[in-house]
Amino acid sequence: MAIKSCDETKREDSAQRRGETVDEDSVYVTRPFMPPIDEFIPYLRRIWESKILTNNGPIHREFESQLGAYLNVQELSLVSSGTIGLLLALRALGVASGEVITTPFSFIATSNAINWAGLTPVFADTQVNGFNIDPESIERAITKRTTAIMPVHCYGYPCDTRAIDDIAARHGLKVIYDAAHAFGVEDDGGSILRHGDAAVLSFHATKVFTTLEGGAVICRDPEVRRRVDYLRNFGILNETTVAEPGINGKLNEMSSAFGALQLLYVDRLIEQREQVDINYRERLGGIPGVALPPLSNAIARNYAYFPILVGDDALLSRDELNTALRCRGVVARRYFYPLITDHPAYQSARKVPSRLQNANRIAREVLCLPMYPDMSEQVTDAVVREIRSCCSDASVV
Numbered sequence: 543m544a545i546k547s548c549d550e551t552k553r554e555d556s557a558q559r560r561g562e563t564v565d566e567d568s569v570y571v572t573r574p575f576m577p578p579i580d581e582f583i584p585y586l587r588r589i590w591e592s593k594i595l596t597n598n599g600p601i602h603r604e605f606e607s608q609l610g611a612y613l614n615v616q617e618l619s620l621v622s623s624g625t626i627g628l629l630l631a632l633r634a635l636g637v638a639s640g641e642v643i644t645t646p647f648s649f650i651a652t653s654n655a656i657n658w659a660g661l662t663p664v665f666a667d668t669q670v671n672g673f674n675i676d677p678e679s680i681e682r683a684i685t686k687r688t689t690a691i692m693p694v695h696c697y698g699y700p701c702d703t704r705a706i707d708d709i710a711a712r713h714g715l716k717v718i719y720d721a722a723h724a725f726g727v728e729d730d731g732g733s734i735l736r737h738g739d740a741a742v743l744s745f746h747a748t749k750v751f752t753t754l755e756g757g758a759v760i761c762r763d764p765e766v767r768r769r770v771d772y773l774r775n776f777g778i779l780n781e782t783t784v785a786e787p788g789i790n791g792k793l794n795e796m797s798s799a800f801g802a803l804q805l806l807y808v809d810r811l812i813e814q815r816e817q818v819d820i821n822y823r824e825r826l827g828g829i830p831g832v833a834l835p836p837l838s839n840a841i842a843r844n845y846a847y848f849p850i851l852v853g854d855d856a857l858l859s860r861d862e863l864n865t866a867l868r869c870r871g872v873v874a875r876r877y878f879y880p881l882i883t884d885h886p887a888y889q890s891a892r893k894v895p896s897r898l899q900n901a902n903r904i905a906r907e908v909l910c911l912p913m914y915p916d917m918s919e920q921v922t923d924a925v926v927r928e929i930r931s932c933c934s935d936a937s938v939v
């Protein structure tokens with residue numbers, strides 16, 4: 543990997559802001575896996591011949607059942623995005639009013655979905671050591687108005703599902719897991735998507751498994767699945783009946799085809815990611831103030847992200863390191879910074895505790911390093927070299 547000068551990278555940064563193409567030499571935080579194009583052509587032929595582009599077409603139906611079997615889940619409905627999946631899950635479960643307790647340390651889509659469903663997000667803190675919502679904080683946030691909990695399996699680390707499901711059962715609350723990062727993750731009882739009343743995957747282009755845009759709602763109750771299925775299709779029950787107002791949340795045939803083909807490769811892609819994770823862990827240890835991602839208690843992981851924490855005792859702050867890396871052609875990402883509660887849209891939301899101390903700390907310290915399946919050892923080495931050199935020489939900023 544050729545290392546670039548800071549000026550070169552600054553030029554590219556401003557080009558990117560203007561929407562121009564950026565240099566292909568930079569190492570980006572993620573890169574989608576593109577299956578061999580020749581293997582996609584037969585799917586395209588089928589679509590061309592059938593002239594069915596959407597509306598529960600044949601490839602959609604095949605892919606939906608293949609994916610359910612692959613993930614070993616009871617009920618799975620494909621949808622057009624993770625965000626729409628969260629909306630549909632709330633609606634299908636009858637969460638129609640009140641407050642939904644969620645985490646401030648997530649992508650904005652989690653609380654946007656709550657808001658668009660006409661509900662009020664209330665933010666609980668994250669755990670002291672970890673990236674997920676703290677069950678004790680959830681319990682303290684519950685009021686008479688609380689109707690549901692929406693935790694996030696952040697970076698694919700399983701939430702404390704036992705504690706959360708127990709709280710929900712005691713207070714009569716629905717639980718919808720935002721499982722956007724949790725494709726293929728298993729705990730000792732199987733897929734973590736089985737927890738709660740529903741779990742929602744995202745198949746966005748940045749995810750471990752992608753259909754370009756897309757997602758899935760997973761649940762155990764066939765009646766909830768039936769509701770998701772008609773709600774994703776405008777609420778249409780049959781040719782002459784609309785049961786209730788739905789939305790257009792369908793996944794099209796082209797995306798379904800891309801997903802069906804990705805599915806043939808996904809085990810290999812996760813193995814490759816695991817190797818990148820191993821490479822990073824072997825090479826990145828021992829930098830003062832820089833903590834490697836905690837080991838997951840999952841039985842099967844997906845290695846979706848590699849989030850390091852840059853503490854106060856590091857030579858550089860997280861932001862200084864991020865900028866210095868950018869200058870050297872390494873595009874890491876501050877997922878998730880700012881906290882959702884720091885965006886103008888959510889600044890006035892209720893927070894418990896009000897300072898969200900743990901979430902604020904991780905938002906200040908986290909930096910997700912480049913991580914994608916075909917990231918070679920040389921590229922990983924180069925990224926590590928840049929991090930080491932920045933963290934041992936404060937004059938880089």
Ligand SMILES: Cc1ncc(COP(=O)(O)O)c(C=O)c1O
Binds near residue numbers: 623648652694722
């Ligand atoms: C935690 C989280 N929730 C929800 C979403 C939204 O998913 P989508 O982009 O498929 O709508 C994303 C990512 O995109 C995410 O990272």
